[in-house]
């Protein structure tokens with residue numbers, strides 16, 4: 001009998017031990033933290049794939065200033081997006097004029113001669129794939145008009161009033177809302193405004209402007225904005241898209257690119273001064289992605305958005321050279337701003353710092369104040385250069401800019417650049433140059449396979465901590481055919497645990513690109529897709545969101561007994577006192593875990609687990625439709641040591657809520 005009992009006990013013990021052995025142990029040392037960047041996860045915004053015009057910028061009219069050009073797309077011209085319409089016997093002519101612009105930066109306008117008013121002669125615009133309007137919502141219309149005369153032929157008078165009807169119509173011409181404005185003498189540009197309320201929800205309405213009397217009129221800067229922009233700002237941002245971005249809880253925002261920053265030849269370098277002030281005076285230009293950027297979303301709006309979402313602004317300026325991939329103009333390859341012009345270029349860089357931070361009484365601070373923001377924007381970081389080829393021309397200009405910022409604005413931290421790839425010639429040369437110059441932070445980029453992200457999790461473990469710190473400015477796991485899949489998202493999550501572990505070196509990281517409009521994609525994959533009415537976050541979006549929401553300022557050493565296809569990291573968040581453990585299972589089978597919290601003296605009042613998972617690693621994020629996986633939050637029981645089974649292909653965030661940071665104190 002006794003022998004039977006002993007055998008049974010042995011068997012139970014053996015079973016328990018076997019079960020234990022199968023578990024991967026995750027050991028968190030809560031007493032041995034090291035400070036890490038509290039701003040690790042942010043966003044990268046670039047106007048590509050219609051991210052700005054036709055995207056985040058809420059303007060509903062396409063080509064509002066008649067500035068589209070064949071240099072952007074061969075079939076484009078000033079009237080692209082516009083249709084000349086004559087209703088009920090109306091007759092006249094339409095042409096583009098540049099003899100009397102609103103502003104030299106905005107050279108073209110539309111001239112309409114109405115020879116027979118009929119039921120109206122004018123223009124129609126279908127926006128970006130149709131104008132999406134919602135029943136009961138109001139839209140602010142504005143136009144710059146210059147009435148040259150009224151009447152017809154010999155009766156023409158240079159004085160009087162020319163009535164204009166402004167309508168929202170369905171594509172079949174049914175009226176959804178209407179307002180009336182009047183252009184009047186003298187023949188000077190005047191802005192006319194009206195509000196139209198839509199009677200129905202329609203994804204593809206048109207804006208129609210009809211002159212209702214004979215005469216000659218010039219129109220420019222024809223604009224329609226929803227009143228419901230993000231935070232109700234004028235010249236504002238599309239509320240649903242901006243909110244989706246805000247929900248990432250990004251700690252910083254890099255803008256305006258990417259390659260767009262250094263541009264397609266030196267004449268296409270993004271010039272921040274062209275993007276501030278009244279919108280009709282801003283200078284639009286082709287962007288490197290071969291469509292038109294109106295600059296309506298300009299530096300003021302970028303800074304304002306950063307403030308609105310609590311993200312540090314991280315603007316990036318060209319390092320005095322264009323993109324090495326420039327092709328469009330005769331200036332192919334990397335072009336350098338002539339040295340004679342560099343002092344003026346450097347002054348632009350310094351002026352940006354004054355625009356962001358200077359008192360409202362300073363020259364550039366006054367322009368910020370005039371735009372409605374007398375208080376400084378609190379700029380601390382400034383990127384110089386993007387993925388530039390490490391040539392002598394680049395090095396000379398970068399150094400000139402860097403030295404000027406250091407001497408005039410030592411309070412600004414410069415972020416340098418080390419080429420477009422995680423290794424290779426420009427990477428090596430860039431690191432050497434930046435280290436010699438003691439550039440505080442450099443920007444690394446990598447678009448790689450999911451496996452690369454798993455294989456490179458120790459990339460920064462042995463980084464020389466005396467060298468510049470790192471901003472992982474652009475990265476994304478590209479699965480087969482450049483798609484974003486669950487596998488890719490989980491690989492990004494695994495990699496992010498390694499960035500947290502090395503958060504003393506890696507200051508910032510931003511997935512790229514952020515936004516892409518369906519049917520207008522220049523790049524794949526992207527974090528958030530959208531069309532005129534809907535927003536489609538990807539699985540990678542939720543990975544970014546979970547890391548954005550669950551960052552910390554102290555890394556807690558986290559040992560994993562079996563790191564094959566598995567990664568973990570733990571942080572302490574000083575602001576809340578919470579301890580956060582992230583667990584990433586990249587395998588297609590569940591992973592039984594034993595989690596041990598060493599040095600936690602007080603168990604938290606409560607804990608939650610947020611799990612992002614899906615059965616199929618191949619699940620693709622379509623550029624539309626619901627994401628293949630979404631995070632789910634639930635309570636979890638925790639102890640000094642506890643078991644948890646990480647689902648296949650999953651990211652789990654366990655948040656141990658604490659009223660006080662007592663778990664960091666020694667027992």
Ligand code: AHR
Nearest residue numbers: 258259260387512513523
């Ligand atoms: O993110 C898309 C592009 O990738 C960026 O413009 C560029 O910096 C990089 O090559």
